[in-house]
Amino acid sequence: MAQPQAQNNNRQTPIRIWNIPVRLFHWTLVGCFITAWLTRDNRYLDIHLFAGYLMAGLIVFRILWGVIGGPYASFRDFAFGWHEVWLYLKGVLNRRPPRFLGHNPAGSWAIYLLLTLGVLIVITGLLGLGGEEQQGPLAGWLNYPQGKLAQDLHELLAWLMLGVVGTHLIGVLVESLLHKENLVSAMLTGYKPAPANAVSAASQWKTGIAMAIIILAGGLIWFQGYLTATANQPYRPFIGPELPDNALWREECGACHLAFHPSLLPARSWRTMMEEQASHFGEDLFLEPDTVAEIKTFLVKNAAEQELTEAAWKINQSIPKSKTLLRITEAPYWLKKHRDISDAIWQNPKVNGKVNCAACHLDAEMGTFEDAAMRLPD
Numbered sequence: 192m193a194q195p196q197a198q199n200n201n202r203q204t205p206i207r208i209w210n211i212p213v214r215l216f217h218w219t220l221v222g223c224f225i226t227a228w229l230t231r232d233n234r235y236l237d238i239h240l241f242a243g244y245l246m247a248g249l250i251v252f253r254i255l256w257g258v259i260g261g262p263y264a265s266f267r268d269f270a271f272g273w274h275e276v277w278l279y280l281k282g283v284l285n286r287r288p289p290r291f292l293g294h295n296p297a298g299s300w301a302i303y304l305l306l307t308l309g310v311l312i313v314i315t316g317l318l319g320l321g322g323e324e325q326q327g328p329l330a331g332w333l334n335y336p337q338g339k340l341a342q343d344l345h346e347l348l349a350w351l352m353l354g355v356v357g358t359h360l361i362g363v364l365v366e367s368l369l370h371k372e373n374l375v376s377a378m379l380t381g382y383k384p385a386p387a388n389a390v391s392a393a394s395q396w397k398t399g400i401a402m403a404i405i406i407l408a409g410g411l412i413w414f415q416g417y418l419t420a421t422a423n424q425p426y427r428p429f430i431g432p433e434l435p436d437n438a439l440w441r442e443e444c445g446a447c448h449l450a451f452h453p454s455l456l457p458a459r460s461w462r463t464m465m466e467e468q469a470s471h472f473g474e475d476l477f478l479e480p481d482t483v484a485e486i487k488t489f490l491v492k493n494a495a496e497q498e499l500t501e502a503a504w505k506i507n508q509s510i511p512k513s514k515t516l517l518r519i520t521e522a523p524y525w526l527k528k529h530r531d532i533s534d535a536i537w538q539n540p541k542v543n544g545k546v547n548c549a550a551c552h553l554d555a556e557m558g559t560f561e562d563a564a565m566r567l568p569d
């Protein structure tokens with residue numbers, strides 16, 4: 192374990208303390224954390240997920256690097272017990288904290304806390320993604336309400352992490368002032384003044400370059416859709432789960448308008464609609480009994496109660512059980528989600544009414560209605 196340095200050592204020359212992988216880890220993690228905050232709205236889920244996966248990779252790397260990373264980076268160089276933290280904090284209160292070349296005891300606890308919170312945030316994020324969106328490596332592990340719970344926990348943990356980050360920043364500031372040295376620039380350049388007998392860290396530039404290449408290549412693969420998108424084939428950053436399909440339904444119910452996916456209304460609505468197909472919003476659909484039966488079975492089997500998507504769950508929750516709505520656009524959840532849209536937009540020739548879901552939802556045909564696939568026409 193690292194020992195505190197003598198306070199007023201005369202012959203101090205700058206030596207490398209933080210190797211390149213430690214610095215790259217630190218600043219990329221900062222970038223991930225900020226990016227994840229800025230993209231917390233589901234509309235930017237693809238960017239948010241990239242930040243999350245990158246964070247997961249960085250943490251796994253840092254744990255490994257804590258074993259093989261060499262002086263100052265190794266966990267054994269900052270494995271401080273509670274007593275040392277206490278002594279250090281007492282030193283801070285007396286304005287004479289001992290100086291450590293590597294992490295000080297309080298800082299090291301902040302690091303362990305941040306790594307732990309990072310791991311928990313990644314796990315709850317993946318659980319939320321798997322439950323709420325039925326996506327990612329844990330897709331299907333949880334249903335929608337359980338996924339929502341994981342998501343709430345994810346947000347709580349993110350706030351906690353923000354708190355620890357704030358404390359960490361205050362610690363950096365206080366120590367920088369008390370020791371009259373700039374710790375932020377030390378984490379950028381890697382160098383700190385040290386007594387002549389101190390051990391210098393190797394730059395480890397090969398590992399650093401490998402990290403940079405993996406991060407850049409990962410980003411390029413993840414976001415390649417933005418590069419290959421065209422006006423006719425707009426980029427869909429986040430593709431929802433593949434929902435059940437039926438050729439007869441698509442043909443018959445997609446003839447006059449979008450074939451509204453069964454998950455958008457409860458089973459009782461579809462039953463009524465199919466029984467009354469001869470007077471469908473003023474139209475007679477002229478369907479044969481066999482056709483009616485097949486479509487009805489498909490609609491009822493995949494209705495909103497099956498909670499195939501987040502929208503299905505929320506639409507179903509929002510409609511009172513005593514009501515049988517024939518319009519998705521009358522469901523309280525639909526109304527709530529669209530109440531801020533102005534009349535000018537509804538009357539825009541590219542939209543032309545509420546029923547034309549595909550004007551704004553790139554995934555309307557699929558029935559998933561992901562936030563990230565929503566585009567208001569200009």
Ligand code: HEC
Pocket residue numbers: 443444445446447448451464471472474475476486517518519520521544546
């Ligand atoms: C002959 C044309 C036609 C066919 C075929 C048709 N519909 Fe419709 N549908 C309409 C019209 C017209 C409306 C009312 C649209 C409006 O209000 O702008 C409508 C509205 C709807 C709505 C309500 C949309 C809302 O406001 O939320 C649903 C749901 C619906 N249709 C389901 C179906 C299903 C299921 C089938 C297949 C069995 C089907 N439609 C086939 C003409 C058709």
Ligand code: HEC
Pocket residue numbers: 455501502519520525528529532536537542544545546547548549550551552560561562565567568
């Ligand atoms: C004029 C553009 C527009 C049209 C047309 C439109 N929507 Fe939307 N929709 C939006 C906007 C904008 C939001 C996002 C609101 C928000 O972010 O809270 C949204 C949100 C939603 C959501 C919530 C998504 C989620 O994950 O929470 C669903 C479900 C939805 N729309 C379904 C529909 C259906 C079904 C139709 C057709 C009957 C439709 N929308 C027509 C603009 C539109």
